[in-house]
Amino acid sequence: MFNLKTMLMATTLAVASLGSTLAASAKDIGFVLAGPDVFYATEAETFTRLAKAAGNTVTVANSEYSPSKELANVEDFIARKVDAIVILTSKAEAGTEAAKRAKEAGIPIFFVSALPSPGGYDIPTGIVSGDWVGMGKTIGSYIGTHQPGEGVVLLEGVYGQGTTELIHQGFLDGVAAVNGGNKVVMNASGNWNRQDGLKVMQDFLAANKPFKVVYAMNEEMAAGAIQAITEAGKLGQFTIYSSNGKEIGWKWMKDGVMAGTVANPPTLEGDFVFQMVQAYFAGKPYPRHVYNIQPMLTKDNVDGAVPWNVDNYLAKKANGSLVIDLFAQKPVNGMAAWKPLGNSN
Numbered sequence: 001m002f003n004l005k006t007m008l009m010a011t012t013l014a015v016a017s018l019g020s021t022l023a024a025s026a027k028d029i030g031f032v033l034a035g036p037d038v039f040y041a042t043e044a045e046t047f048t049r050l051a052k053a054a055g056n057t058v059t060v061a062n063s064e065y066s067p068s069k070e071l072a073n074v075e076d077f078i079a080r081k082v083d084a085i086v087i088l089t090s091k092a093e094a095g096t097e098a099a100k101r102a103k104e105a106g107i108p109i110f111f112v113s114a115l116p117s118p119g120g121y122d123i124p125t126g127i128v129s130g131d132w133v134g135m136g137k138t139i140g141s142y143i144g145t146h147q148p149g150e151g152v153v154l155l156e157g158v159y160g161q162g163t164t165e166l167i168h169q170g171f172l173d174g175v176a177a178v179n180g181g182n183k184v185v186m187n188a189s190g191n192w193n194r195q196d197g198l199k200v201m202q203d204f205l206a207a208n209k210p211f212k213v214v215y216a217m218n219e220e221m222a223a224g225a226i227q228a229i230t231e232a233g234k235l236g237q238f239t240i241y242s243s244n245g246k247e248i249g250w251k252w253m254k255d256g257v258m259a260g261t262v263a264n265p266p267t268l269e270g271d272f273v274f275q276m277v278q279a280y281f282a283g284k285p286y287p288r289h290v291y292n293i294q295p296m297l298t299k300d301n302v303d304g305a306v307p308w309n310v311d312n313y314l315a316k317k318a319n320g321s322l323v324i325d326l327f328a329q330k331p332v333n334g335m336a337a338w339k340p341l342g343n344s345n
Helices: 004-010 016-023 038-053 067-080 092-104 132-146 163-177 194-206 219-231 247-255 266-282 310-318
Strands: 028-033 057-062 084-087 109-113 126-129 152-156 184-189 213-216 239-244 260-263 289-291
Touching (some): 028 038, 038 266, 057 067, 067 084, 092 109, 152 219, 163 184, 266 310
Parallel strands (some): 028 057, 152 184
16 A cells, blocks of 8 residues: 555655755745645645745746736746746746746746646746646546446646646546546536536536546546535545646545545645745756656545645644655656547536
């Protein structure tokens, strides 16, 4: 059985020396968020609290899922002459353009969570992302093994960001790898949020197409799907899966509402990109691109899950029960190409 705590502790190397290097030289950092998403906000909060503790100043700007506003936010930080920009892009192409502009201005730019378009992969100063294809493969192979042949509906994230497309691709690969024979009956974007997840699931139920498995690509959309299924009086008739490993998902698994999730804690990503920015400022070599740690969680191992709650996460770091080190992660040297995806419902 997978032991998350053992895996995390195996990545342990001291990182305290980085903070002392920077404490004497405060840096001004701009953090651009794609939109008002809980995952994104948690990453920004984790990064900000760690950076402020190191003596840095962090300003967070929200792009409201608008590529034009995202570029305007980046331009504002460039005009302000910040020491570094961290960006969680709303659209891959906008992210690439933002990276180009920052590079032209001589300002390091670090991507977190979402990636630039494939053509812009080499531009950023550093990247911390989920292994989106790997996430899809993990959940796809698990479903293919435990619910072979059953129809699946997918509540997906924002199209055009790249993340959703890569998870979708990985899901199909994972099902195929175990000869699961599962077919995607319907898929639609729930835009990573609960309200849209509710609407999408209501539409799926109304379509009267045969399916037994529900996979929502985050717990926010899963919450909407669970609400729709409950209101329809059909809770227990479907096997539900999610991704990201948020605390509400821990409860669902213990209560038997959800079968599993692939963890992708934003606290970890925020921590990794913080360490990367610090290493850059300190002139210390670092892996340019690393993945988040993404285990499959079920009721059997959820007690070892990494918290999303920033206070709890930082408390675990402080007491030594959770030590995550950028330099212990395997460097990533490329990204998968992807094509735009659309609804099939």
